[in-house]
Amino acid sequence: MSESNRRATTPRRRPPSEPLGAGRYWLMLGLVMLALGALAVRIVDLHVIDRTFLQGQGDARTLRTESISAHRGMITDRYGEPLAISTPVVSLWANPEQIPEDNIQRLMLAQALGIKVDSLDKRLERYRNKEFMYLRRQMTPEAAKRVLDLGLPGVYGQNEYRRYYPSGEVSAQLLGVTDVDDQGQEGLELAYNSYLTGTPGKRRVLKDRRGRLVRDLHLLREADPGGDLTLAIDQRLQYMAYRELKAAVNENNADGGTLVMLDAHTGEVLAMANQPSYNPNNRAGLDPHGLRNQAVVDAFEPGSVMKPLAMAAALETGRYHPSTILDTAPGWMRIDGFTIRDFRNYKDLSLTDVLVKSSNIGMTRLALDIPETAVLEKYQRLGLGQSPETGYPGESAGSLPSPIRLPRSKRATLAYGYGLSVSALQIASAYTAIANGGKRVPPSLLKLNEPPLTIDAIEPGVADDVLNMLDQVVQPGTGAHRALVPGYRIAGKTGTVRKTSGTGGYKEDAYRSVFVGIAPVSNPRIVTVVMIDHPKGDEYYGGAVAAPVFSRVAGSALRLLDVPPDQPVVATEATDS
Template sequence: MRANASDAVTPRRPPPVQPLGGGRYGFMLVLVVLALGVLVGRIVDLHVIDRTFLQGQGDARTLRVESISAHRGMITDRHGEPLAISTPVVTLWANPQELPPDNIQRLMLAQALGTDLNGFNARVERYSEREFMYLRRQMTPEAAQRILDLNLPGVYAQNEYKRYYPSGEVTAQLLGVTNVDDRGQEGLELAYHPYLAGTPGKRRVLKDRKGQLVRDLHLLREAKPGGDLVLSIDQRLQYMAYRELKASVAEHDADGGTLVMMDARTGEVLAMANQPSYNPNNRAGLDPRGLRNQAIVDVFEPGSVMKPLAMAAILESGQFDRDTVVDTSPGWMRIDRYTIRDVRNYGELDLAGILEKSSNIGMSKLVLQLDDPLVADKYRALGLGQSPETGFPGEATGSLPAPVRWSRSQWAALSYGYGLSVSALQLASAYTAIANDGVRLMPSLLKLPEAPSGTPAIDPQVAHDLLRILEESVQPGTGARRAGVPGYRVAGKTGTVRKTSSEGYQEDVYRSVFVGIAPVSDPRIVTVVMIDHPRGGEYYGGAVAAPVFSKVTGSALRLLDVPPDQHDSASSTP
């Protein structure tokens, strides 16, 4: 059956799309245009207007200029043996704002640093507003790496150098020390810091936001290492001198002591030891007295060791000769309001006997016959009361009063070593004039390229005569006999000086001093030994200081390969 055409289904057409009204279309178009305008404006702002500022801010977060540490110069003895060297170390630091808040991670870090968690957290809290705090300075690279291997955020490393002193307390006061920033603080480290320190370098690097190095971009300035400093010190002699000085101070329960050994031909200081001392590699609990280089910065009244120097002025005056005889009886004399005494009544003495017996009466009577201040002038010619010019920080000039309205007692006291002050280094330098044909040599702490010319200070013949007299003063039977050195001829003078306080000279408190020259036939070394306040009964210079000279000088002459001269006749001309 065929369907009726009228029954066919007619499909529905979709309703016609109504066009947007003019208002709605315009509104949408404005929004699109505005959005595009804002976007374009922001692009222009970022890439044109604020480009320089934003690029600088970005570089500041990625580009860094880092300092390159300069290797501090080495200090060596005269033979190249190291006395002060710099070793690489690592300093750990942290950004407190980046450290993990987790206590387990913080506990791991605190334990690795050797501290407790509470203390570590308290320290982090104090620095919470900052971006830098030290964790540990100057660690060994191995110890620092163990902490870095924990891979904790906010922990960083910085390469530095730390000073190390192989000779420890033996050269502590002479070398001095550097601080944690490797800057010289004492001694030669301070005096020569600009030369030793060098110049740090700079490099530009790229780092990520965590501060980790991404790339080393380029070198801005190379690090210039510091220069090496070669001292006049002979490390072998220094160890030996320090050992003997320390043993003597302990044996006599003394407050301290100092020893200076100089080359009689050049003025170079071959050894300089002090007691007490300290270990510069471990300064925990150090005695502040040990920081002082007493040989250079401290002064004392020298006492009878000045008599040979005063005798030089007496002999040069032309009024006396070696055969002049002085009556020292009865062993004491009054000058002004003071009484001057000898140990006992020595009677008549020639000039050699006055020095051998160390007669205060004999020296006083000779000096009081001089019209001019010859003794004071001689002391000045020998460098006393003046700077030794070594460049050492705080070196003492000593004191030598100007001869203005001096009393007779002051003139007399000056001749036997009272009323002035000197350092051990100044005393050694003065005695080089006796050892070196009358020419005084300035002391040097640095190795010299050649022997200096020196300054004439004593008539050569007078210097020879004094050397002969001082040799007689250390013969068997004399007060200085314990200064003798087997196989060698030596010359020297003892001194025993009462110490002073604010109330004047102290009873039974002394300094024991000895100054010696060896060998007499061809002087090589001049040595000064001073022991401060020896106790236990012995305090004379011949009993306390002279034995130290004997041991040190004997070892030094053998180490320096100086041939023995004991076979020479004692009466031969040196």
């Protein structure tokens, strides 16, 4: 190809200085600068103008306000020994939508939770349209950590508290229980729930997209723990009372029983035990009957333990004194079509012997000879038929008959403990009037920080007379001699009462065995009621079944309370009467 042809086919290159090349350069430079300017404007917009909005959007995805659990207040005995405390636990929850479908991961999760994988799958399926479900409540922190350490998406933990009762079944009915959300459900836990419950706190935290905690930013409000509750209970006496009551119920093959011990001067409940009971820390297979605090919520016909209180009403009329003789022959009598009987024909008895022999005829003659409402009014003055006002949920007020047109038979039965219903706590409170020179002290489940208000219930001289009469009831050779405590003078009264049949009558072979005791007589410190429900052993009388429980419990209590003996220990051989 010639040189001229080659030049004709090769395009000519323009030098950079030519106008078209310069325009392209400045065009590209302008575009770059425009892009940089737009970027700068956007940066300013994001960091200055829209900063609040964007920060809010970011915070909504990473910042959380979390609740800080507040532990429930502690319940202690009168000396500060813990009866109910809150321990930290972890509840695991999940977002079902985030749980992996991988079978291996689900198997690992189920094994860590201690459940079957089929069960886990069914629960996840049930909550598949929800964002929250509990995997397991109230695990120990160590067990929960093993699950969380698996690092599975959608599995989270929240700190909570669980109630623990160091005394177990010993104080179960008195204390009550809380539910899984740490709210009181029974007993004192329910009665003082608002006081014991704390106020949760709040904190601001930073979390990643999987909900894991990245940083604890700041505290919004501190958790305020619940108030502590100090009971009148002496845990030493409570353990001892429960042990002896349980042994007596088992020994006599009884349906149950209850025991109440009051401080004679203050009315504080030093011990309150019930059978059957339950372990509040493990409620699997719980017998609902064991939930009942029988000492407070159950009322029953008390029988002969009411005779000393009716005797006080008779002595206050001024017509009688402890040595007054009554003719109880022939040992039975009919009133309003009903037959009243003594164990045997005691013939002439002093009023003291009426209590010693527990004569129904003697008490009937007294009741029919004094003003017709005298006994009923005395019971009312002693707090019977009225709420004890301890604040315990479901406490029984018992029942008394109407004073209007009180028939002679009703006046008689009231005098020896039938035709009314009372709780064990009410009986103990009524007997504090005998122990305190006529002043009754209302019962208190809480420790008192100041002297209690007292109620004039019995004339002082009459109260002292009845106390000395009851001292004669508990002597060697009497039916109550098994209540004796070596080294101490004991005043008390037995009772053996038939159980009602539910159809208006009484069962032939079902009884409650009762004993009420005051110790020591020279300076009363404790009042104790023991009731054994339907003993099915060889014996069922109050003196044979309930009195020995009092002896063991009162003897240990007096020594634990450092109460000095008030009589020398004399070896005696006693026989049942």
